[in-house]
Amino acid sequence: MKTQSLLDRQSIVVLALLAAAAILVPVLNGIMAPGSALHLSDHLVPLLGKYICFALLALSVDLIWGFCGILSLGHGAFFALGGYAMGMYLMRQIGPRGVYADPILPDFMVFLNWKELPWFWYGFDWFPFAALMVLLAPGALAFVFGWFAFRSRVTGVYFSIITQAMTFALMLAFFRNDMGFGGNNGLTDFKDVVGFPLQAGATRLVLFVLSVLALAGGYLLCRWVISSKFGKVLVAVRDAESRTRFLGYRVEHYKLAVFTLSAMLAGVAGALYVPQVGIINPSEFAPANSIEVVIWVAVGGRGTLAGAILGALVVNAGKTWFTGALPEFWLFALGGLFVFVTLFMPRGILGSAQDLWERSRQRFRTNRPAEALSPAAE
Numbered sequence: 001m002k003t004q005s006l007l008d009r010q011s012i013v014v015l016a017l018l019a020a021a022a023i024l025v026p027v028l029n030g031i032m033a034p035g036s037a038l039h040l041s042d043h044l045v046p047l048l049g050k051y052i053c054f055a056l057l058a059l060s061v062d063l064i065w066g067f068c069g070i071l072s073l074g075h076g077a078f079f080a081l082g083g084y085a086m087g088m089y090l091m092r093q094i095g096p097r098g099v100y101a102d103p104i105l106p107d108f109m110v111f112l113n114w115k116e117l118p119w120f121w122y123g124f125d126w127f128p129f130a131a132l133m134v135l136l137a138p139g140a141l142a143f144v145f146g147w148f149a150f151r152s153r154v155t156g157v158y159f160s161i162i163t164q165a166m167t168f169a170l171m172l173a174f175f176r177n178d179m180g181f182g183g184n185n186g187l188t189d190f191k192d193v194v195g196f197p198l199q200a201g202a203t204r205l206v207l208f209v210l211s212v213l214a215l216a217g218g219y220l221l222c223r224w225v226i227s228s229k230f231g232k233v234l235v236a237v238r239d240a241e242s243r244t245r246f247l248g249y250r251v252e253h254y255k256l257a258v259f260t261l262s263a264m265l266a267g268v269a270g271a272l273y274v275p276q277v278g279i280i281n282p283s284e285f286a287p288a289n290s291i292e293v294v295i296w297v298a299v300g301g302r303g304t305l306a307g308a309i310l311g312a313l314v315v316n317a318g319k320t321w322f323t324g325a326l327p328e329f330w331l332f333a334l335g336g337l338f339v340f341v342t343l344f345m346p347r348g349i350l351g352s353a354q355d356l357w358e359r360s361r362q363r364f365r366t367n368r369p370a371e372a373l374s375p376a377a378e
Helices: 009-030 044-068 073-098 107-111 127-151 156-174 201-227 231-240 241-246 252-278 287-300 305-324 327-344 348-367
Strands: none
Touching: 009 044, 009 201, 009 305, 044 073, 044 107, 044 127, 044 201, 044 252, 044 287, 044 305, 073 127, 073 156, 073 252, 073 287, 107 252, 127 156, 156 287, 201 231, 201 305, 201 348, 231 241, 231 252, 287 305, 287 327, 287 348, 305 327, 305 348
């Protein structure tokens, strides 16, 4: 098994590219004149921020699937819960500026004749509490769900199916108006975040930079996890769970810990996603969204971390183009891409590139003249 280091060549490249994005996007948007060919328009900044949030979500899936063999088809639920926690905070910030000018109740509650704020909305007018819920809500769900699943030794396709059932059940629940989360319309019409107007260009740039920093932090955290002894046990669980259990490791504890950590990363991605797109609704729980995340990871390269980021960026950029130019063909293109990668590039873009590089180096070493391999004659 190849040893993973915290700051290897791949990590340095990833962090350098993220640093460049955090610098270039504000420069191209805020400094370059609108008529310049290098100017980045205002509507592209939140779009790029959305891509970065999706990359963090893909990273969370790769952590459990690529390094522990846990294929979750319900990670969209954790992403959506983090988004709802942030959305609830943003709704409380509207106050009397809403359509119904109620200082306490959000507009949808006034419309549905709610008389008082539900107990689970208390505290969301305070940002530190909302930030805690961004981590705690998806983390608690993952912990409880994983506790019952892993201690019952549910693995493989069965685990994938029940995670998909979990997110589908949550989607149906959040669609209900009496749940207190806005029903099918969700939460929207946000005004500001921590006192700054969301529609201001400077606020969007700050949100983009924060998303990049969160992705960099998430990448370093995942790299630290897999380079530790804990990470080596995760890989052992992925490759030979029965043998790892036989050696005395409490496999279910390792699975539960990494699954909970992954859910919390997904929650952070959802929280950063909501203020940049301006809405959160139950469609984010849709099982198809979670399946799409798995495709991002497979396309980029499962078990590489950087490949998950690459896959999320490439597939979502393609989705933006397809849904604008050829919207009726996007699902066919996505399915065809997944089939192609599965058959011809099972290690994804990054994994295949690494294999090609290693074969090229090996071929070069093999074909070198014998005298080039021996010490020079004096």
